[in-house]
Amino acid sequence: MTSARRNFVIRATAVAFAAAALSGAALAQKKYDTGADDKEIKIGNIMPYSGPASAYGVIGKAMQAYFDMVNAQGGINGRKVKFISVDDGYNPAKTVEQARKLVEEEEVLLVFAPLGTPPNSAIHKYMNQKKVPQLFVATGAAKWGDPKNFPWTMGWQPPYTGEGRIYAQHLLESFPNAKIGILYQNDDYGKDYLKGFEEGLGAKTSQIVSKVSYEVTDPTVDSQMVSLKNSGANVFFNITTPKFAAQAIKKAAEIGWKLDAHYLNSVSASVGSVLKPAGLDNSVGLITTQYLKDPTDPAWVNDADFKAWTDWMKKYYPGGDLTNAFNVTAWTHALTMAQVLRQCGDNLTRENVMRQAANLNMQNVPMLLPGVEIKTGPDDFYPVEKEQLSKFDGKTWVRFGKVYGK
Known part of the structure; x- marks a missing residue:
């Protein structure tokens, strides 16, 4: 073997060892809490599929359809999302039961978008005591933006x-x-x-x-x-x-x-x-x-994001109502959750989930109105804070006036 050839082999071997070391370090850097591994991320959800608020149940069904799309596209950072959605009938006592089931039996990484103020109030302390994210709750009560006292709970919609x-x-x-x-x-x-x-x-x-x-x-x-x-x-x-x-x-x-x-x-x-x-x-x-694009508003007929939403509905939720704004609510909540998980990378600990949820700066979000953004910080647990007035004309909502909020 010539000297040049020998030097090349030595360098190549050194590079291979370095690459292997880096690969090992990368593998070592993977961090998981209960509910996540190399192949799957388990997300819990609580929804009133029955009872007096059952009209909201379509949100849970549409969220499942969103994650079906995500999984069909390869998942998030190579991991499939397992979305486990349970019914509480909008009964706070049942919400407590279902939250315990998701956390202690199903062992989910987090509980995403549980719906309703009374139901979420019933599990507020439990989720924080367990240090399990109660993330992007589907209610606009002001209490969901209190990181000092409840660091494991975050709202989503305007207060x-x-x-x-x-x-x-x-x-x-x-x-x-x-x-x-x-x-x-x-x-x-x-x-x-x-x-x-x-x-x-x-x-x-x-x-x-x-x-x-x-x-x-x-x-x-x-x-x-x-x-x-x-x-x-x-x-x-x-x-x-x-x-x-x-x-x-x-x-x-x-x-x-x-x-x-x-x-x-x-x-x-x-x-x-x-x-x-x-x-x-x-x-x-x-x-x-x-703060969302209304699916009945003809202003969005040629909007690219609206077309993408419509295509998703037809492919992944064909039984869903294209006039029901709750399906837009589901889409926007779910895409926010997906973004947080992407930002987590291979550090799928509950602590990092909350850290990434408190580090969002999402502009031009599909199906949010122009001028409305998703933005959070360590001291700002209100992701969406802008809204515009609208009046119903018999067919659709017609926006008017300025965009309120900060």
Whole structure:
């Protein structure tokens, strides 16, 4: 062997050993907690597939469809996502049972997008005591953005208090002499909206002439609607989940309650699951806020992201309703979760999941409205904080005015 050849072999062998050492180091750097390994990431989810909030159940089904697409494309960093979604019937006691099942029996890495304020409140302390991420909860209660006291819990959608203040600001500008009636769900969800709205009204809270609540176990809100009409209110703030939102809109029309403005919280603004059951004619003039592209809005017909969403729906969730905005909610939540897992790389520990969730800067996100972004930080656990007012014209929501929020 010539000297040059011998030197080449020595160098090549050294490079091979170095590469092997680096490869070994890379393998050694892989970190996993319960629920993740080289092949799979287990994600838990709690959804009301039954009970009074079952209209939200489509969100869980659509999330499964999103991860089906991800897995068909090779998974995340080479790992398939196993999405385990269970039913709690929107019953907090059942939520506790299901959370324990997911964490202690199914041994998931995290619980993703559990839905509802009362259900999430019931497992808030448990998830933090167990140090298991309760991530991108599907509720806008302000309490989900408290990293100091609850570092394992993070919201996703705009806080209800902020949305309530937006309606109050619009009301003061457009109906300064209004007599206001309010219907709200008697729990943290309803009270957060109410708190933001009253804060926004400031000294004008004296214009609230009637404020009535309902329980999630009530069969209807018919009696509350009659009471509100009889109060003489000419502006109505409708703080309800989908079943009761549809009832309230329909009842207002049946009893001939003529309103100058009817504000409907965004969590129940789906054309497919709320306004159609309530009657599209009965829904004309409703005002809500939006931060997602509404699937019934013709403005997005030629939008590339909307086309991608539609193609996904048709391929992976063919039984899904293309007019139901909750399917957009599912898509945007799931793509955020996927981004966090991508950022985790091979460090799939629960601590790193939360670290990456608190390090998001996602611009031009598919199916979010222009100007709306997903941004978090170690002290900012509110990923989405911008919204725009919209009015229903009988067919779709029509956006107007500025984008509110920071």
